[in-house]
Amino acid sequence: MLLFLFLIISIFSTTSADNSDQPKFDRSHETVSVVVGKRALLPCYVSIKDSSNSPFKVIWMKLNNSSILTMEDRAINGDPRISLLHAYADEWNLQIDDIDEDDAGIYQCVINTGMYKTLTLDVKVPPKIIDELTTEPYPSPIRSGSNFTIKCYAHGKPMPKIRILSYDQSDNAKIISNENEVTLYDVSRHTRRRYECIANNGYPPDVARSFQLTIQYVPELNLVFQSKTNDELTLSILFIDLNQNDIRLKCRIVMNPLDKIYWTKNNRKLINNHHIHQYVSTSTENFIISELIIKEFLHEDQGEYSCIASNSLGMNSKSIELLVAPTTTTTTTTTTTTTTMATTLTITTELLTSRMILPRRKRPKHSRTTTISQEFYRSTELLREMTITSSQAINTKYQMMTLYILLFMAAYF
Ligand SMILES: *[C@@H]1O[C@H](CO)[C@@H](O)[C@H](O)[C@H]1NC(C)=O
Ligand SMILES: *[C@@H]1O[C@H](CO)[C@@H](O)[C@H](O)[C@H]1NC(C)=O
């Protein structure tokens, strides 16, 4: 029936063209662009010299499937979104509410004289991320050394353009790609973690998807000795005066995933006690500071101290050797192996005697003497530190010696 009508109109159009009395369109073709969800207005303006003279009728059709949408001044196809705006005699506008993608196509405003005007309805669709093709916001952890591809796809009409951005720690963005995919090669713990993909096609709103990467890597650490003045020294060997309080080693660790962190002395795991205390002083997502405190440095505390961190990707460690500092008063006698600079009078006596008997200073019995001194003098900072502490120690020792000599002399005479 519809086709029949169409045919009749077509026949009409061929027979009665170019009559100046006939109604005319303002334009023969027009394109209307509408964003999906909005209202479309398809204008059809029919001018006629004398409308009373030649009554005419208008229908709207959708060409794609040749369905008739309106007849005279009513919508007839049963779609409630469609209406005819016929406020004036020469206006026959078609209005479609809540446009969807399927409404796109070719429409015709047809006069029963057979003339028609063609309108193209172009439906614009704002961008939308295609979830199945796009990297998820929190992808599973990436192991360092591997490659990782960030994917971002969106649809829309017209086809959206993609931008992929990366953000640094301070949230500064940088465009790293205008393609749908970007590969991060040889990912490391220094690789940026935050990315964003933005799709835009000129029909807002733009859509964005953020990605937060988790990168797993072998622990990296750094071990320092923290001096009393809070200087941090990275050394492999350190000499410490006996009885010095609170020897502080600080181990900074970055690792992901977080797993085991512990200290060893001469490869034996250290356990907290009243003398040695290890604790975590700082702990954030992937960063930890583990500290080791030796309350009072004794002879038996000499040894190699290691901070060890391990996780599923591997393990790493850093070590420092703590030794008793050789001082001017530290000498070894044949009978006593102890070089403890204790503050008791007895030991001072021994030292005093040995000093008198053996004025030449001997080096401590240690196989690594040369390495020690090299290490020792390499660090000027350490040297300064050491000079301060040992000179203080020496001062007190001399004071005590003088006191002892006085006492000794008093007792003797
Ligand atoms: C033709 O289009 C109308 C309106 O868009 C729709 O309701 C109808 O199902 C279509 N018919 C065919 C045969 O595609
Ligand atoms: C007609 O409609 C079909 C299905 O809705 C669509 O695939 C086709 O592209 C349309 N053709 C035109 C010319 O609009």
Ligand SMILES: *[C@@H]1O[C@H](CO)[C@@H](O)[C@H](O)[C@H]1NC(C)=O
């Ligand atoms: C990462 O990509 C580069 C270049 O395509 C390739 O040579 C390398 O083998 C890849 N690395 C891994 C771990 O797949």
